Amino acid sequence: MRGCLLDAGYTPDGVRALLGRSAHDALTRGEPEPAARASRDGDELGTLVRLFLLEDTEPEPAVTAALGDLDPLLAGRILRRTPEGIRAALDVRPYGEGPGDDGEPGADWWVVSDLDSPASRQDREHVTGVGGASLSLAAATVRRPVGSLLDLGTGCGVQALHGSRHAVNVVATDVLPRALALARLSCGLSGVDVDLREGPWFAPVEGERFDQIVSNPPFVPGPERVDYVYRDSGLAGDAALASLLGGLADRLNPGGIAQLLGSWLHVRGEDWPDRVRSWLPDGVDAWVLQREVVDPAMHVGTWQRDAGLVPSSPAARGQAAAWLDWMAAERVEGVGFGFLMLRRTDSTPTVVVEDLPGELGEGLAREMTGWLDRIDWLRAHERDADLLGATLLIAPETVLESASSVDPDGGWSELSTTVRRWGGPGWEHPVDGPAAALLAGCRGHLPLSELVALLSYAHDVPADALVAAALPAVREFVRHGLLLPVDGWPHPVAHRVAAADPAGPVG
Known part of the structure; x- marks a missing residue:
């Protein structure tokens, strides 16, 4: 299948060239018709765009011409046959990373996830594709060469793919077998070797340490329940993030770095930086950046829409009422979201918790890398x-x-x-x-x-x-x-560390 995708040009650059800027931008906004029109004369590439990105039904001969023997793909439930033709059963999306600042060439990958339909998103074991959170974490991750990297809670494998570019060995874990199955497809199609392991939190890597850990964990604060595995930890509030941070130092080699996304509660009568700071283990430099704060109503509504719910429906209103009642009982005034970076150190730790001003631009990777260098210099x-x-x-x-x-x-x-x-x-x-x-x-x-x-x-x-x-x-x-x-490290004008530049998922 990988060979067929490459032969057809089903890559980020290939799809952009076929669709053109206007149709590609419309597809990114969730407007498929311009892309459908632009793909009409696209031969095999047009067929794959309509099949996987537009979720259209395509004639079986056309799909066979693009992908060859369909029996393995039907048996593997990547495709499904209907009376009208062939439809995608999974989202297979071109993805990639641009060239590094050091001249390293870019990479073309394919990310396999569940379809992004409202019905699919309401499945408890739904595996999301490349979303805003995944892109933000990828663009914030320090990309210096390391021997070992752990992607904790890999989902469909996005961070593991990026990690393969600068780590010799990549281990990726998830508590959900379905997520690991789709991550295995993502890595296999992309030609990337990753050690995939099943289990919760650090259980699959007990006794091991890593040079780098990245994680987009289930961080959505709420009542003690699991409506959706990809976002709900099963622990109330932000207790899961607190527990995860407390265990990170023991999983890092000396000088090892951990980077993750997180969300924390703003509780009436408590200072949020002190709250987050209290979770940090001893022996780590730490930089916690709060990107935004939303009120409880917006927090609940955002995650209901993310799950494909209609906030005005009776079921969604009942869920929202229970969620908001819980927040009121816990004295929650707001919910913060942001980036956390920890580095194991034998020196006196530097711990900074602050708000992140301005727009992210190309991402935080260079800023994170520079911060580590600067506190070493200080x-x-x-x-x-x-x-x-x-x-x-x-x-x-x-x-x-x-x-x-x-x-x-x-x-x-x-x-x-x-x-x-x-x-x-x-x-x-x-x-x-x-x-x-x-x-x-x-x-x-x-x-x-x-x-x-x-x-x-x-x-x-x-x-x-x-x-x-x-x-x-x-x-x-x-x-x-x-x-x-000017002294103590390479000249600041010439010193440039290669940073992630994700090409982003098509559409």
């Missing part, structure tokens, strides 16, 4: 004397912004001045005049100590006072990538 320059001896360069995407209001006496009255990274995560920090001047002076030529001395003279501020005020801010500027070290 750890090596922990003493004030070491930091003052460093030479720093202001990031080219840093901008200075001022906000002013109308002054009642005429003109403008400045309210605030901030520095912000332009593009990607918009890390923002308030600054005063000396701090703005210090940033502007970081051109990669003078050590920080000399810049501080010049500012002390120019602003008539004692050097000791300027150092005490500036160094904590400088550390934050470095951590958020507004200031880049």
